[in-house]
Amino acid sequence: MKTLRQWMGESLLVLRPLPAERLAAMRILVGLFALIYLISRHRYLLSPATMPAQAFEPVGLGLWLQGPLSAPALYLAYAFSLLSALAFVGGWYFAWSAPLFALSLLWITTYRSCWSMVFHTENLMVLHVGVLALAPAAHAWSLDAKRRATPAPAHPRYAWPLRLMALIVVLSYLIPGVAKLRHSGLNWLNPQWLRYWVAYDNLRKIALGHIASPLGIALVPHRWLFTPLSFGAIALELGAPLVLLGRRVAAFWVVGILVFHWLVLIFMVVAFPYALTGIPFAMFFPVERWLYRVSKWSSRRRAPEGFAQPRTQP
Amino acid sequence: MPEATQMNRAERWQSWLVTLGILGAMLWPLSWPKGSDSFPLSTYPMFARDVSREPPAWMARALAYDARGRHTTLPPHLVANEEVLQAHRTLIQAIEGGPETLQSLCQGMLARMAQEPKYARFKRIEIVSQRFDAIDYFSGHAQPLESRLHGRCGGEAAAQGARR
Numbered sequence: 001m002k003t004l005r006q007w008m009g010e011s012l013l014v015l016r017p018l019p020a021e022r023l024a025a026m027r028i029l030v031g032l033f034a035l036i037y038l039i040s041r042h043r044y045l046l047s048p049a050t051m052p053a054q055a056f057e058p059v060g061l062g063l064w065l066q067g068p069l070s071a072p073a074l075y076l077a078y079a080f081s082l083l084s085a086l087a088f089v090g091g092w093y094f095a096w097s098a099p100l101f102a103l104s105l106l107w108i109t110t111y112r113s114c115w116s117m118v119f120h121t122e123n124l125m126v127l128h129v130g131v132l133a134l135a136p137a138a139h140a141w142s143l144d145a146k147r148r149a150t151p152a153p154a155h156p157r158y159a160w161p162l163r164l165m166a167l168i169v170v171l172s173y174l175i176p177g178v179a180k181l182r183h184s185g186l187n188w189l190n191p192q193w194l195r196y197w198v199a200y201d202n203l204r205k206i207a208l209g210h211i212a213s214p215l216g217i218a219l220v221p222h223r224w225l226f227t228p229l230s231f232g233a234i235a236l237e238l239g240a241p242l243v244l245l246g247r248r249v250a251a252f253w254v255v256g257i258l259v260f261h262w263l264v265l266i267f268m269v270v271a272f273p274y275a276l277t278g279i280p281f282a283m284f285f286p287v288e289r290w291l292y293r294v295s296k297w298s299s300r301r302r303a304p305e306g307f308a309q310p311r312t313q314p
Numbered sequence: 315m316p317e318a319t320q321m322n323r324a325e326r327w328q329s330w331l332v333t334l335g336i337l338g339a340m341l342w343p344l345s346w347p348k349g350s351d352s353f354p355l356s357t358y359p360m361f362a363r364d365v366s367r368e369p370p371a372w373m374a375r376a377l378a379y380d381a382r383g384r385h386t387t388l389p390p391h392l393v394a395n396e397e398v399l400q401a402h403r404t405l406i407q408a409i410e411g412g413p414e415t416l417q418s419l420c421q422g423m424l425a426r427m428a429q430e431p432k433y434a435r436f437k438r439i440e441i442v443s444q445r446f447d448a449i450d451y452f453s454g455h456a457q458p459l460e461s462r463l464h465g466r467c468g469g470e471a472a473a474q475g476a477r478r
Contacts, residue, residue, distance in 0.1 A: 156319070
């Protein structure tokens with residue numbers, strides 16, 4: 001029981017005072033990832049400007065549109081998302097800039113999904129940015145924080161957004177598991193399910209002149225290999241709620257889910273960039289200490305202004 | 315003055331409203347009909363399909379032919395954009411849209427292909443649907459089980475069209 005209490009003491013389910021720097025670290029990491037993602041994927045995000053109008057199949061916010069956006073409107077929305085991303089990362093007038101960034105990111109990613117294919121690789125990132133935008137995530141390590149007279153002390157107000165981000169991670173993996181049970185019942189537990197998906201997805205890539213995975217293709221004839229892989233994937237999806245039990249359980253699950261995403265990339269050439277970096281799972285750990293060490297190391301043992309050492313480290 | 319360790323009433327309300335609002339929104343798609351999808355709320359239905367029980371899959375493809383009749387598959391960026399599934403969907407929509415839509419897409423692909431030196435020797439494009447068994451395909455049976463030609467453009471196709 002003592003061990004269980006110790007574990008639960010570290011669980012994000014229990015709201016306790018946490019340093020403002022932990023939430024700020026998540027703002028910086030998630031915001032930087034989103035900014036780099038927007039820049040590096042600009043060709044894809046802006047490709048709807050040249051897509052034929054008949055391919056427009058609106059989803060989500062896009063349902064409010066009467067038809068495709070004009071190219072200048074799309075470029076303008078994209079430019080706005082970049083600028084607001086910079087303000088979000090820097091924590092500049094965060095109360096305004098963060099919601100604007102969350103909305104512009106939601107808009108630009110939704111619009112991309114309005115063209116015949118929904119990009120589920122972006123769901124978690126968009127939801128995490130949404131939570132951070134509605135949280136006091138710029139009370140430390142930000143341009144706003146520089147204007148404060150005193151540094152923000154540890155407080156439960158910095159814990160609830162992290163708890164919510166953790167619950168979003170849990171649901172993001174649990175819901176697909178539940179959906180599979182609804183769609184296909186217990187046949188989902190058949191290890192051949194995964195084998196068919198690896199074969200089908202690689203065949204589709206070959207048929208459409210895209211790069212397929214040589215390793216995934218080489219595995220398909222070996223039925224037995226898919227039994228452990230399949231049960232591992234099922235355990236990770238249905239076992240996601242266990243991460244809420246505490247940091248140690250979370251560490252096991254996070255390692256497992258990172259391996260899962262890297263295997264999906266290797267066997268199917270399907271990349272979930274946000275998950276592959278590990279950033280969406282960072283709030284399970286004292287990420288502010290890691291970020292502080294990195295900043296200290298990068299500035300040659302001198303913390304840059306605005307990157308003060310975290311005061312409390314629960 | 316001692317530091318506050320509790321959230322005030324406004325903070326508590328904010329935390330619960332945002333938490334319940336977002337979690338409720340995430341769970342909402344579970345009440346949608348099977349196969350429904352959206353963004354960023356979803357049940358990820360594309361991975362929920364039981365493909366192991368489905369018949370061999372039809373796949374729409376764009377094949378480019380050279381003067382000797384040798385062919386290659388046109389990559390997604392010459393069909394629509396870099397995304398495989400968007401390119402696939404574009405082909406399906408063109409097939410479903412009828413001959414005019416199909417010709418329009420075919421001519422567009424031909425123009426894009428002409429701009430890439432790698433595809434300089436290919437002069438003709440055929441849009442086809444082919445049926446494959448995914449498992450068999452990687453077990454030494456790479457030929458399509460069935461093939462349907464929907465339309466063609468360029469090279470001889472244009473000449474044939476002119477003769478007609």
